Each structure stands twice: as C-alpha cells, then as structure tokens.
Amino acid sequence: MNQGRVVKNNQIAVIYYSASGSTEQLAGAIAEGVDSVAGAHAVSVKISGKDIHEGRYTNDEVMSLLTESRGIVFGSPTYMGGVAAQFKAFADATSELWYRREWLDKVASGFTVGGSPSGEQMSTIQYIQTLAAQHGMHWVAVDALRSEHINRLGASSGLITQSVQGELSVADYETGKALGVRVASLAEKLVSS
Secondary structure, three states, X not given: OOOOOOOOOOEEEEEXXXXXXXXXXXXXXXXXXXXXXXXXXXXXEEOOHHHEEOOEEOOHXXXXXXXXXXXXXXXXXXXXXXXXXXXXXXXXXXXXXXXXOOOOOOEEEEEEEEOOOOOOHHHHHHHHHHHHHHOOOEEOOOOOOOOOOOOOOXXXXXXXXXXXXXXXXXXXXXXXHHHHHHHHHHHHHHHHX
C-alpha cells in the first residue's frame, strides 16, 4: 500500500465514458449531488478515445487525479451486456495502481445507462463492482427503495438507468444526485471515523 499518497479534501471523482450523452447526463447528476454536500467537491472526467492507443488507455494526469480523490464513481453505458470498450481500456490501465494499492480504502460506486429496462445493465454494474473490489475499495450501493420518483428500476448494487432516445428520466437524474450525496457523505464518515 502506498502510505504517502496525498488525498484531497473530500474530492470525489466521477469517471465515465459516454457516446450518446445520456451517461454524461447521469455523471453530471452524480457530480451535482456530490457538490451539494458541505466540504465535498466533484471532479468529472470523461474517458476520451484520444487517450486510447492500440487498445491501451494512457493518461497520467487522469490517473493522478483519481488517486488524489477520496472516492471514485465509475460509469459506462451498457453495450452488448457489459461496459463499453473505452471504459474497459481505462479499467485495464489501472493495473499499475492496483499493484501499488493506490486506491485501497477509497469509496467507490458505479452507474450505467442502457437502452431498455432490462438490457443486461446488472452485468455492467457487477463488472464495475469487481474492478472496485480488485482495488480494495469500499463499495457504496444505492440506498433508495424503488419508486416512480427515484431508483425507478429498483437496483441496489449500483445505479442502473434507461435512456429513451438519449434522454434520462427525471427519476433517474434524481437518483444520480442522491447517489452523489451518499458517496460524498460516506467518504467523509469513513475518514472521520
């Protein structure tokens, strides 16, 4: 474990890939929720194809920013039952950080957007959850019970949403904000204890 890492005051990173914009909308909702918590600050990072060369993601500045954050919320659209290739390239690039245990004990959560209510989004969340577990992170689940106003698809493991023609529902946006609040609040509690 890297004992000398510098962690910024309750900075929560939201890193995601988005092609159509709906995953980016959800990332924005999560960041808005983080920013609403006193003392917390969200930084959003969109995974860019320009950082992927021959299938490998390389961006030292992004990796440093994530390492300096107290928590990381990971997001990807669900494509063919899993994370987008761009997100997977990023995830594979975290192996050096894994080896040095750079993200050990950070809080983590995940979100995904699919095109249908049951479009295998749980497979995407399980992959993201496994990535966080590999790094020794503390997983933050969705705590809201399912209703038409919040967590409308009823997932607990992570935030699962459905986009209709590239737009999120108000309920999905509100669930994103609630997850951001929860992640930032739990990150602060973990450090305070």
